[in-house]
Amino acid sequence: MAEPQGQPANYLARISEWADSHLTVLRNISTGMAIAGIILFAKSIKLTTKFTSALDIPVEFIEKNVKLRGRLCHITEKGLEVEHVPISLPFLSSLQRKWQSNGVLLVRLAGVELTPNAMVWLQEELKPAQMMWFQLLGREDLVLDCLILVNKGRFFSVCLNEEILRQGLGKTTRIEGLHHDSPLYWKLHKRLLQAELKALKKNKGIWKEESYFEKLRDHISNNKFVQKLKQFANWLRIHI
Template identity: 25%
Template sequence: MRGADDDSPSSLLTTITKFLDSNVRLTRNLLYGIGFIGFVVAVKNSGLTHIITCASDIPGSFIARKVRVRGFVEAIGTRGIVHVQHRPVLNIVPIKWRPKSHVQLELALVDISPPGSKWLQDNISQKIIWFQPLSVSDSTVQANIFQWKYILPQSINVMLVGKGICKVKDLTSEQLTSMSLTEEKLLEQLLHQQMIASEKERGMWQIKDKETKGSIISSLKNSLASIAHFCRKVKRKITKK
């Protein structure tokens, strides 16, 4: 006859513990299996093995989670379009079976110039880069592109504007109000770097004559207007909170 406390939680725990102790090999294999399944799920959710063959293959979760994607720059096209072959960090599919990928990237919020396009050609063509997609259209990805310098990733978008090679793209009020938080932070960085470049007369901001000076002042006014609109938008968000 079973005792009154045989069905108690402590009794059940004791039974399970004795079973696991007497089946050490089974317990170890079970733990290995659980760990492997957890690893597979984590890798899948990280996007490290997801194959991107074109812009439309980029999941919306990549944008929301700020995932950075690894790629090989095949060529720099017209208007500074960066043609990239996606190369996942974990290549679980053999190269010969992997679909050919071709992703077209545009430097987000940057008005690319001929010197900027040449810089891209000279510095990142045929090299590995990382890109963080910010928005996706049918054929191109607006992205923040990174290259590794020493041990840290450096934003090429911010670098080109800071060098005075390119300037911040002129945005409409509708584009400014529809920006994501990530895009707003990038825009803030770009405008800050552009202001520094103009103050130090780097690249295109070098003043050579009155006509050029007038053009620069006009560009700066547009940039300052964008900054003011951006600040008002941030203030409205803070006020609502």
Template identity: 30%
Template sequence: MTSTVMNSNSTEHYEEEKKSTIERFKSWWSPTKLDLDKFSHYVDQNILVIRYLPYAVGCLGIVVIFRSIRMATKFTKAKQIPRSFIRKNVQLNGRVDSINLDGTFKVEHLPIIPLPWHRLYRDSLLNVRLAFVSPSISGTYWMRLNMTNKPVKFQLIYRMNDTNQLLAIVRPYGYKLPKSMGTLNETLVRNGLASLNQSDNVLVSTKKQSRLLASLESCQTKAMKDGSGMWSINHKETLLESTKRMFDNMLNKLKSSRQ
């Protein structure tokens, strides 16, 4: 009997607490007619702000995206390029201004969104070197003949802080090219105009780079088998090529000893 009375009292207490909570919520949540009139008046007074607010938020989002991917930024030095670009192997557009005797490209970066004042920095060029390959003298002259003043896409692989160079995978575009050409790195090796640069192998960090290196090795094997370019039986190494090869070997050994 006593337990029944206690259960009844607890149930009544629970119901009272429930009703009290609901009443407090209603008093806080239920708007009065005056509140609704004030809200309606505020909306009428600020209808333009409310109407264009989604557009403002959208524009702000676009600005944030532009800043993150640097669509309107013109890079004039290798150190200006964010580390995230190197890590993600971002591909940039450019124009080949000239090619040094060692096969290094002087490239003018062309941002996605060009701005009028970018013309002031036309002479500020990036030093771009073909990743994983060492062009021969013949390869360098071939590139000078076919690549100078041509548009290219260069995919960032690594930044050499000591020489201010960018190692990249270079792809010609914007003019008629054989569909089988692929990357410039592969084309040179396939035709015996460049050999693999073993010192760059330590820079391989992604599956995509590993696939490219495997493709380059396949291209070099085929070039050696076919006797193309520098692998030709009749090919005689010039004094300049011999000196360049010796210098490259010494440089590679020096780099290996530092690591």
């Protein structure tokens, strides 16, 4: 009768012995299943997807004002051409690159009307292949309206939308893509107006006041009597 009672114990001992001898295999299987689960989850919410067109970005991302990471490619009159850099998974970055296609996103600084000098400033301030974050606020065809953040040093970041206004290189406009009565709209619009006000107080950029001599020169040159004298002088030069 002792032998039947010992059979379950023998089975357990054999199972335990087999598990000990195949412990590495079991660990690899569990690790593989965990990684596969992470990949499937990340792909399901498009965290690892590289967006090469504004139309590829899910509507939910724009509605929730998701921040995406990107690398600057070109500065154009229409906006910044940015290559989206998605989240990379450990040990799978090389495999991810094989899945990804090439293309850039056209990103526009939301709520800001740029001056020609703003383009020059951007080209001077931004480095080639500069890494940046852009927060999605709206989408118009193939253009994304965003807040753009760039790192300045290790612990400091700058919002380009605000900085351009602080430098007097643009004017505040309506933030496209956000509802006019939403709290986020007025929160961001207030920030942009405050940045513009700083430039106005410091007479920077387009808000720079002309000096007394510049005003006097313009007044004289625009005077009708002076203009007639110039015309008469030109007539004399031609006919004498």
